[in-house]
Amino acid sequence: MIGRIISCIGGVYTVECDGAHYPCVAKGSFRHEGLVVVAGDVVEFQQEGDKKGREDVGLVTRVLERKNVLIRPEVANVDTMFVVFALASPEPNFLAIDKLTAITAHADINTVIVFNKKDVASPEVCESLYDTYTKSGYRVVMLSASSQPEEVTRELLPLARGGVSVFTGPSGVGKSTIINTLFPELCLQTGDVSQKTQRGKNTTRTTTLYKTGEDTYYVDTPGFTLLDFDRFRFMKKEELVYAFPEYRELVGSCKYTKCTHTKEEGCAILERINKGELPKSRHESYLSLWEILKNHKEWEK
Template sequence: MKETTGLIVKGIGGFYYVKAADSVLECRARGIFRKNKQTPLAGDQVKVSLPETGMPMVDEILPRRNSLIRPPIANLDRLFIVVSVCDPGPNTLVVDKLISIAEHKEIEPVVIVNKTDLADPTELLDIYRRAGIPVCRVSAGTGEGIEQVRDLLTNRICAFTGNSGVGKSSLLNRLDPRLGLATGDISKKLGRGRHTTRQVELYEQENGGYLADTPGFSSLDLERCETVLAGELAGCFREFAPFVTDCKFTSCSHTGEKGCAVKAAVDEGKIHPSRYRSYVELYNAVKNIKEWELK
């Protein structure tokens, strides 16, 4: 029996669509996955058997680098976190929590500051540039920065998240008109919510990357489904790295203890106070959660 490997670009109703070479194969999955409580996800690299008659079968899921529960996607390279300068104004705590989740999953976070044609984004850009987070200055309305975002999709599997109203759908439509997503204005006219699909589909880009169609997934979905424990949180704030080993106590939580090198770095202007405030708030929210409680 012939066999091939490929990338799952969509799964729906028990069927999986696998990009292999120059074709997309419609496949079923072996029953062993259900028995082992495994679910193939968009983004998975899989082995597929090709019988002479009958439907191709997904035989094996190759090792994943990462996966998310919601949106259900695997092997994500970059998570684009969309935030707007105004209408609505930026919620840096939400952005920082999403960044920490991405860092924890070893996904490269990219902050997209949208609606830069409507207000000055300088302060917001500075927060994340100082943290060493890639930042794109974008206007989905005018097209500013779209090519920079498109370049970051090259040879990567990427998804977008952000609060309602930040212009995520407009941005995705700019990047790939095939998505045809309803924008906020259209949704309001229709008197209904935005795109509500819970399936993920990967759209291949001309530059070799894949754009995940995840318009129904707000930042709240990701926040509810993924938790970074207190002991791992400092490692998800990359600008803390030069200082954490210099704290007076090895058990330092970096939330105000005496001799904390991270807090000293904030006071000296080496860490942006906005990022530090987010860290302290996120730490306090999870400090009493144990790992077994997440099982």
């Protein structure tokens, strides 16, 4: 049988096939091959379990070719990634936004940046973020999921129709609230933001795909912390410039063919930034990520 992994808890995968759910374990040999089955994977499975294993669980025997796969959040075959940040409570973090969007751009995943909690943000913050990310070539949506649900539906439903739509972002920004608004039948649990730390409390614990129509899934993921991204080295440093969509077309126009776009004279990217045509904060993130990737020669080998 062929189905899709919709969640994984403690090594037991739930496989969805024709609307029914089958608990399964992964074939033992996957571990030797270094193959990790993740939510979103389309798999071949059999209902009878491994002879050695429990009898009431099935067995995943093969993972079909993936369109893409991400490590954070751990999910495969993503069609649209909604990168969700709050405009306030918790405050948005530019580097975190730029890391996450670099990862999705590198994986060539259609990405929408969602800024939520418009109701508690200042108009200046809204305007500056909108400006920064539209100038960078992203589709940006500003919402207030709790106070203007009809806007969520109007803006996001057309973008999330068909395929696998993943909502990712820090804890407490409103990912589950947004999914509940799009599909109220799900009744996902949502949580408060701590008064003390101004952070969410990791209400969503596991990545789960929810089927909301024929071949349409909404994926709720646990919020990450900045620490999760500390060991960011998902690409080679030479690839970083292509993970910033607004830099791609400028790469060939720099004076030096080996331009690193960090400080060279005649760098086409730096020129556009100095003229105020491209956002400075994005380049600050580029520099931070460059520093991290530069020090990972071992990984590149």
